[in-house]
Every structure is written in C-alpha cells, then in structure tokens.
Amino acid sequence: MMKNRSVILIVDDEISNIEIMSAALEDDYEVCFATSGEEALAVAQSVLPDLVLLDVLMPGIDGYEVCRRLKKERLLADIPVIFTTGLNDQEAEVRGLSVGAIDYVTKPIQPVILRARVANHVELKRLRDQLAQMAVTDALTGISNRRHLEQTLERETAKLASTGEWLSVIMVDIDCFKSFNDTFGHPAGDRCLAMVAAALTRAVHLASDLAARYGGEEFVCVLPGRDLEAALEVARDxxxxxxxxxxxxxxxxxxxNVTVSLGVASAxxxxxMTASQWMAHADRQLYLSKRAGRNEIFSTVFTAQEDGFATD
Known part of the structure; x- marks a missing residue:
C-alpha cells in the first residue's frame, strides 16, 4: 500500500456502498476495503490507515465493537473513525461517539459531504501526528528524545518477550565533549551534537531501529531483533x-577529531525482563569503554537473572 497519499479504509458489508464511497475518494486517497468486522481489524493492523469509514450494522461483530477494539490497540487507537449508517437517530450517534468515533455520515452517501468530512478529519489527524512527533523529538538534533526512547524500549521488550527474540542496546558518548564546548563554545557544541546524531541515523537504518538522544552528549540506539554480532556491526559503523x-x-x-565511546548490551x-536491564548493562559497557581510554567498543550478552551495574 502506497503511503505518499493518505489511506482510507472503507468497511461495509454491501459492495455497492463500498463502490460509491471509493469512487468519491479514490482521486485523492489510497482506498482499501473490508466487508466484515473481523476483516476490518485484520486490514487495519496490516495497513495502518489514516481514517476508517465504518458501517454500523454488519453481520458478525458490528461497527460499534470494531471501533471499541480499534481504540484498544496502541497502533490503531489514534486513527479517526467515521461511522456510515442509515440509522439517522440521536441515540445511534451518541453510542457511536461513546465508543470512540469522531463523526457520522448517513446513508445514502452524498459524495460531496463525504469528501468534505474525510478531508477535514484527515487534516486534523495530520496536525495531531505532527504535534505527537514534536513531543518525542529532540529539538536540537531532530532524532528521538529520551521519552520516546523509554517508550520504545518498554514496548519492544514486551513485544519480543513473546517470541524470545534478541534485543540489543548501544549507548554512545562523545569523547571529551566538555573540553570541546569549553574550547569552541556552546553553538559549536550544538552543531557537533547534531552532526553526531545524523551519523547515528546513517548507521541505525532499519525501520525497527531507533536512535535517540539520551541527554547531554549521550545517545542510545535500540536494535530489535539484533544479536550481539549484528549490534557490534552497527556499533563499528x-x-x-x-x-x-x-x-x-x-x-x-x-x-x-571528535570520537565516540560505545557500550553494547544484548539479550x-x-x-x-525489564527495559532497565538493557540500559544498565549498556551503561556498564560504556563505562568500561571510557575507562579503557575512550574511542572503544565494549559489549556483553546478559541473561534474565543478571542485575544491572552501577557505573560509579
């Protein structure tokens, strides 16, 4: 599914309704569809649409239940849902809004009204997404901030625990950064931080990877599905x-020239297991790297029984 245009998921058990709505929207959006509640949930998980047009009355699970389930899923909860229904009564609207819908469109569908409603809510979602991205972005470097790092690490450890997959964390520290700031001034230090952050993003390039500024001159990379050997390749890069x-x-x-010290922890x-274990072990390895003279990479594979280490 192409994501250069917003994606609209149409859910209706009547093919004729899907055809009418699709014809009204296909010039401006990527359109996909489902003909049952169960199919709608599966498609939403795989496509991650920007908006859902959801029929209320369907065989199997109805639109109300589909909406409730969408709002319980972390990845789907923020997707706006517009109910499409022939139930043109206040009670139906109140019930729909109470389960998380953002608007109603009544049948028979009026293409002009549908396009206007969809355009408004797609634009509102785009603005909300921008604000959400700003909240998890480090203003100086443009990469993820500590808040996003902690959220991502918690999510990935919980997700990968179900399959026992590898997870690696790399802690990165700019060597002798205080003396750099003292010599060249804070504006030059800020430029250095931004350039190092850009270098990290070039090395940490998989869609599932994350590079974040941890604080000051420290950065952290989260590498889901990467064992120690793969993580060391990233660290060397x-x-x-x-x-x-x-x-x-x-x-x-x-x-x-500016160099970095790195600590790698894999398990x-x-x-x-908790996200803090990866951070503690990576921090310990970073400490060993700096104690060994800096511009080094130290690493470890740990187990669930091992506790983290303090660095002081």
Whole structure:
C-alpha cells in the first residue's frame, strides 16, 4: 500500500456502498476495503490507515465493537473513525461517539459531504501526528528524545518477550565533549551534537531501529531483533560514520577529531525482563569503554537473572 497519499479504509458489508464511497475518494486517497468486522481489524493492523469509514450494522461483530477494539490497540487507537449508517437517530450517534468515533455520515452517501468530512478529519489527524512527533523529538538534533526512547524500549521488550527474540542496546558518548564546548563554545557544541546524531541515523537504518538522544552528549540506539554480532556491526559503523565527520577536536585526549565511546548490551527477551536491564548493562559497557581510554567498543550478552551495574 502506497503511503505518499493518505489511506482510507472503507468497511461495509454491501459492495455497492463500498463502490460509491471509493469512487468519491479514490482521486485523492489510497482506498482499501473490508466487508466484515473481523476483516476490518485484520486490514487495519496490516495497513495502518489514516481514517476508517465504518458501517454500523454488519453481520458478525458490528461497527460499534470494531471501533471499541480499534481504540484498544496502541497502533490503531489514534486513527479517526467515521461511522456510515442509515440509522439517522440521536441515540445511534451518541453510542457511536461513546465508543470512540469522531463523526457520522448517513446513508445514502452524498459524495460531496463525504469528501468534505474525510478531508477535514484527515487534516486534523495530520496536525495531531505532527504535534505527537514534536513531543518525542529532540529539538536540537531532530532524532528521538529520551521519552520516546523509554517508550520504545518498554514496548519492544514486551513485544519480543513473546517470541524470545534478541534485543540489543548501544549507548554512545562523545569523547571529551566538555573540553570541546569549553574550547569552541556552546553553538559549536550544538552543531557537533547534531552532526553526531545524523551519523547515528546513517548507521541505525532499519525501520525497527531507533536512535535517540539520551541527554547531554549521550545517545542510545535500540536494535530489535539484533544479536550481539549484528549490534557490534552497527556499533563499528557508528564509529566509522563519526570519524568520517572529521570534526576537529584539538584538545581531545583521544584523537585530533571528535570520537565516540560505545557500550553494547544484548539479550534474548523473556517475560520477566525489564527495559532497565538493557540500559544498565549498556551503561556498564560504556563505562568500561571510557575507562579503557575512550574511542572503544565494549559489549556483553546478559541473561534474565543478571542485575544491572552501577557505573560509579
């Protein structure tokens, strides 16, 4: 499904209704459809539409129940739902709004009204998505912030625990950054942070990966599905990408250019493990890297029984 245009999911057990709505919208949107509640939930999970046009009365689970289930799913809860129904009464509208619908369109469908309602709610969703993205983005570097990092790590550890898959975390620290700031000033330090963040995003490039600013000159990369060997490849690429920036750092005790130290922690996810374990182990490895002279990569594979380590 192409995502350069907004995606509209039409759910109706009458093919003729789907055809009318699709004809009204297909010039401006990518349109997909389902003919039952069960199919609608499956399609929504796979496509992640920008808006759902949902029939109220369908065989099997009705539109009200479909809407309730959509709103319970983390990935689907923010998708606006417009009910399409012939039940032109206030009680039906109140019930629909109470389960999470954002609007109503009555049948028979009027294409002009449908297009206007859909356009309004798609635009509102776009603005909400922008605000949500701003809330989880580090303003200086443009990558994810600590809040988004913590949310992502919690989600990934819970998700991967069901299958026992690998998860790796890389902690990255810019070497001798305080002396860099003291020498060149904070504006130059900010530019350095932004350039290193861009280098991280070039190394951490899979759709499931995350690069985030943890705070100050520290960054964290979350690599779902990556074992230690794969994570070390990413860590080495991070070093290469940062070195290739050739940012002068004449007062560094490590190199004439800006370098980074890295700590890598990998484990198979299990139900009793917490996101804080990956952070603690990666932090310990970062500490060892810096103690060994900086511009190093230290790593570990840990198990559910192991506790984290303090770095002081």
């Amino acid at each position: 991070i070093q290469v990408q940062v070195n290739s920036l050739n940012i002068p750092h004449p007062v560094s005790t490590v190199s004439p 198979c996810c299990l139900p009793d």
